[in-house]
Amino acid sequence: MNNKELIASMALKMNAPKSLVAVLLETTVITCTELLVDDKTIGFQSFGNFEVRKKEERLSVHPSTQVRTLIPPKLVVNFKQSNILKDKLKDIPHHE
Amino acid sequence: MNREKISSQEIIDLVATKASVSKRAAEEFLKVMIASIEEALLAGEVVKIKNFGTFKLLWNEPRKSVNVQSHEEITLAGYYKVGFVPDAVLRVQVNEPFAHLEPVELDVKTNANDRGEKNEDAALDPLRIFTEQATEIRSLISEIQALSSTPKTTIAEEKKKDEDIAEINQFEKFPQIDLEFQDESETTDLIAEQQEAQTQQVNTHDISEEEIEYVLGLPQNTNNDNSQISSELPVTPYLSNIITPRKNRTWMWLLIIIFSMTALGAGFYYTYPPATEFTKMTLAKCEYSVTKISEEISSSEMIHSISGWFAPSAQKTLSPETVIIPKDANDFDSINQNQPVDSLQVLFDNPRVYSDFIASERIKNGSRLTIMSKRYYGSKEYWVYIYEANKDQIQNPDDIPVGTLIRIPKLDLRLIDQANPRCIKKARELHDIYIR
Numbered sequence: 001m002n003n004k005e006l007i008a009s010m011a012l013k014m015n016a017p018k019s020l021v022a023v024l025l026e027t028t029v030i031t032c033t034e035l036l037v038d039d040k041t042i043g044f045q046s047f048g049n050f051e052v053r054k055k056e057e058r059l060s061v062h063p064s065t066q067v068r069t070l071i072p073p074k075l076v077v078n079f080k081q082s083n084i085l086k087d088k089l090k091d092i093p094h095h096e
Numbered sequence: 097m098n099r100e101k102i103s104s105q106e107i108i109d110l111v112a113t114k115a116s117v118s119k120r121a122a123e124e125f126l127k128v129m130i131a132s133i134e135e136a137l138l139a140g141e142v143v144k145i146k147n148f149g150t151f152k153l154l155w156n157e158p159r160k161s162v163n164v165q166s167h168e169e170i171t172l173a174g175y176y177k178v179g180f181v182p183d184a185v186l187r188v189q190v191n192e193p194f195a196h197l198e199p200v201e202l203d204v205k206t207n208a209n210d211r212g213e214k215n216e217d218a219a220l221d222p223l224r225i226f227t228e229q230a231t232e233i234r235s236l237i238s239e240i241q242a243l244s245s246t247p248k249t250t251i252a253e254e255k256k257k258d259e260d261i262a263e264i265n266q267f268e269k270f271p272q273i274d275l276e277f278q279d280e281s282e283t284t285d286l287i288a289e290q291q292e293a294q295t296q297q298v299n300t301h302d303i304s305e306e307e308i309e310y311v312l313g314l315p316q317n318t319n320n321d322n323s324q325i326s327s328e329l330p331v332t333p334y335l336s337n338i339i340t341p342r343k344n345r346t347w348m349w350l351l352i353i354i355f356s357m358t359a360l361g362a363g364f365y366y367t368y369p370p371a372t373e374f375t376k377m378t379l380a381k382c383e384y385s386v387t388k389i390s391e392e393i394s395s396s397e398m399i400h401s402i403s404g405w406f407a408p409s410a411q412k413t414l415s416p417e418t419v420i421i422p423k424d425a426n427d428f429d430s431i432n433q434n435q436p437v438d439s440l441q442v443l444f445d446n447p448r449v450y451s452d453f454i455a456s457e458r459i460k461n462g463s464r465l466t467i468m469s470k471r472y473y474g475s476k477e478y479w480v481y482i483y484e485a486n487k488d489q490i491q492n493p494d495d496i497p498v499g500t501l502i503r504i505p506k507l508d509l510r511l512i513d514q515a516n517p518r519c520i521k522k523a524r525e526l527h528d529i530y531i532r
Contacts, residue, residue, distance in 0.1 A: 001136045001141045001142065001143045001144065002144045003144055003146040004144055004464065006132060006133070006136070006144075006145065008525075008529075009136075010125075010128050010132050012529060013128050013131070013132065014124060014125065014128050016444075021156050022126070023115060024111065024115055024117070024121075024122070024125045025129065025146075025309070026113050026146075026147075027105045027115040027146070028107070028111050028125075028126070029145060029146070029147050029148045030109060030114070030130070030147075031110045031111055031114060032107070032148065033147070033148070033185075033189055033190075035102055035107075035317050036186070036189075036190055037189050037192065037451075038189055039101065040100045040101070040102050040109065041101045042101075042102045043103055044100055044103065044107075044126075044130055045103070045104050045129070047130045047133070047134065047317065048178065050180075050377075052190055052281070056445060058462060059202070067201055067461050068201070068202040069199050069200065069201050069202065070200045070202055070416065072194060072197030072199065072200075073197070074191050074194050074196055074197075075192070075193065075194060075335060076182070076187070076189045076190065077149070077150075077180070077182040077186060077187070077190055078180075079149075079178065079179075079180030081156075081177055081178045081447050085119055085134065085178060086177070088138065089138070089175065089176040089177065089178070090175055090176075092138060092153075092176055092487070094142070094155060094174055094176070
């Protein structure tokens with residue numbers, strides 16, 4: 001499901017025009033991004049938490065050339081699902 | 097680090113103020129958003145949100161573990177978890193504080209040192225080249241004085257290094273002093289030349305003087321092969337003459353080019369604004385003529401568009417709106433391509449309300465919504481609108497109980513335009529939503 005399909009399904013559920021939904025989705029994304037940049041944790045009830053985590057610098061060794069490289073620290077967005085969502089996911093059977 | 101947690105309520109408030117919608121609308125939107133994402137995830141789909149990231153289910157394999165108390169082996173069941181991969185845009189924005197850092201290869205240290213040495217070499221280069229040239233010149237001079245055959249090359253080389261000539265002369269001193277001993281056994285001509293060279297050393301600070309002396313000294317020096325030198329002698333003054341005018345000429349060219357470019361730019365600037373105004377005027381004219389043919393324009397609008405010709409700046413904002421709006425009101429599709437497309441999109445996006453009905457039919461054995469659609473609207477694709485109008489009556493569009501009264505809604509003609517592929521596309525989209 002890509003962005004367009006998500007907007008379409010949401011518009012159908014909300015009984016609202018797609019353009020409005022698209023604008024709202026965009027503002028939500030921008031708001032969330034700004035909050036994350038400010039190093040805040042965002043918690044959506046029943047869905048999960050978004051937070052920024054710091055990955056420390058590390059030394060990586062190229063397996064074949066043995067070249068050691070210092071990887072600098074970085075900040076990444078991490079998502080942790082809520083327990084409610086986890087319980088819901090437990091019900092899906094695993095098929096592969 | 098400041099770990100402040102933002103709840104969904106705060107997000108709702110922020111979104112409501114930013115998008116200038118009511119808090120209730122924002123709340124509903126957020127709820128629906130999470131519900132849709134969840135639903136899609138539970139259906140095993142990947143959900144992608146533009147500029148934010150991708151949600152995807154990841155399977156955690158079941159694994160064996162040991163009960164700490166009873167030392168019994170237990171298996172933890174496998175489970176799905178929601179994985180989130182942030183979009184490149186989000187990733188870059190969040191990582192802003194560390195964006196300047198780049199991976200560093202540590203084992204390249206020795207290489208870096210090498211490079212430093214090389215740099216030092218490069219720094220010493222002019223000096224080294226200089227000493228090399230000095231030794232070269234020294235050997236050449238000794239050759240001249242020994243054989244008195246190839247004086248031209250030394251002169252040419254020294255000419256190249258006019259600036260450094262003072263230092264070169266320091267090097268020259270040594271060979272010439274050394275050579276004095278040889279000279280005693282050689283011809284008187286050579287002695288004379290050397291004396292001249294020594295006088296040269298005295299007035300080293302004056303380059304041109306020294307050059308002249310060199311040139312003057314040459315004929316005396318090279319009596320043996322006059323023919324060769326006489327042909328090559330004029331080269332030095334000629335070269336020095338040629339270099340200066342060329343420099344002047346490049347400056348001249350640069351000046352001319354800069355001047356012509358500025359002139360061109362200025363000319364362009366003066367001619368361009370009138371040209372754009374002219375095109376705008378002609379555009380207004382075209383629009384005006386088109387609308388004149390297609391429909392009546394009220395006199396006030398006409399005045400607007402006419403006044404637009406004479407005051408192009410005012411026309412920019414006024415005439416397009418005033419001229420196009422009446423077209424929208426009527427159902428003219430063919431004249432302007434952009435406007436009807438947008439109105440059609442609005443028509444598609446807005447939820448349809450069915451109030452007028454043209455007919456009603458009772459479902460019999462073998463009745464199909466598609467057949468009804470074909471009969472009333474001319475194409476079976478538009479059955480979705482009949483279904484939408486009778487949603488309260490029909491649970492499953494594939495299986496409608498016999499005897500159900502179906503009302504055929506009156507539809508906007510633009511919505512069921514046979515010639516427009518967008519209409520059919522929209523109907524198919526709806527079809528996909530309803531038949532899942």
